[in-house]
Amino acid sequence: MSEIWFRAGEATVLAAEGQYTDAMPEVLIGSVRGPVGQAFASMMGQAQGHTRMYVVRDLNQLVRPVTMMTSKVTIQSADYVELLGGVVQAATGDAIVDCIIEGILPKEGLDDLCMIIMIWLDIRCADDDNLDRKDLYRTNYEATKLAIARALKGEPTVDELIANRKTVKHYALEDLIEY
Numbered sequence: 001m002s003e004i005w006f007r008a009g010e011a012t013v014l015a016a017e018g019q020y021t022d023a024m025p026e027v028l029i030g031s032v033r034g035p036v037g038q039a040f041a042s043m044m045g046q047a048q049g050h051t052r053m054y055v056v057r058d059l060n061q062l063v064r065p066v067t068m069m070t071s072k073v074t075i076q077s078a079d080y081v082e083l084l085g086g087v088v089q090a091a092t093g094d095a096i097v098d099c100i101i102e103g104i105l106p107k108e109g110l111d112d113l114c115m116i117i118m119i120w121l122d123i124r125c126a127d128d129d130n131l132d133r134k135d136l137y138r139t140n141y142e143a144t145k146l147a148i149a150r151a152l153k154g155e156p157t158v159d160e161l162i163a164n165r166k167t168v169k170h171y172a173l174e175d176l177i178e179y
Contacts, residue, residue, distance in 0.1 A: 004113060005034045009151025013143040016135045020128060023139035024120035025092070026072075027147040029065070032114050040068055040114045049074035053085060055117070057093035065105070065113035067096060072118050079126035083136065088121055091137045095144035104149045117144065 007029045015021035030036025043052050047070075055067040069092060071084055096115075099105040119140070125131055150156075156164075166179040 006030045007151040009147040011143040011146035013139040020122040020124040021136040021139050023143035025147045026118040027151050028116045055093045063093045063096045064110040067115040069117045087136045088140050091140035092144050095141045099148050
């Protein structure tokens, strides 16, 4: 495997109707000896409201490459932490292992890599009595796999971005600008 220094990827997978379970992970992958490794090591402490944790599939099941996850949203409740460190962490871990099984992540050299994943978990999930945990798992699993694949493939390419400049626009610009 050629050394990976700094690869970034993101993906969005939308929730089922009536759920707040959209997943939007942002992934950074790189060598433990490079800038990603330095950022990873710097994340070992905690930042108030933004819990950082290793991605594990279950007790004593730390994924490879070693991966740190953190919330993009300020954590305000134990219920939120339970979802983040439960269903979302499990989905993220399963996605990483499946990326290895499917050849998206190379099996050789995994101990030389690390990943940082910033997780979007809507704060409304923690208070939703009708939360569909299966959908929360699905969106985070699918989005994590897609973000990792995009990071390693360098997607979208610059050519793709240029080609869709006038056909794709941010949802927040829907009624603000015309292309």
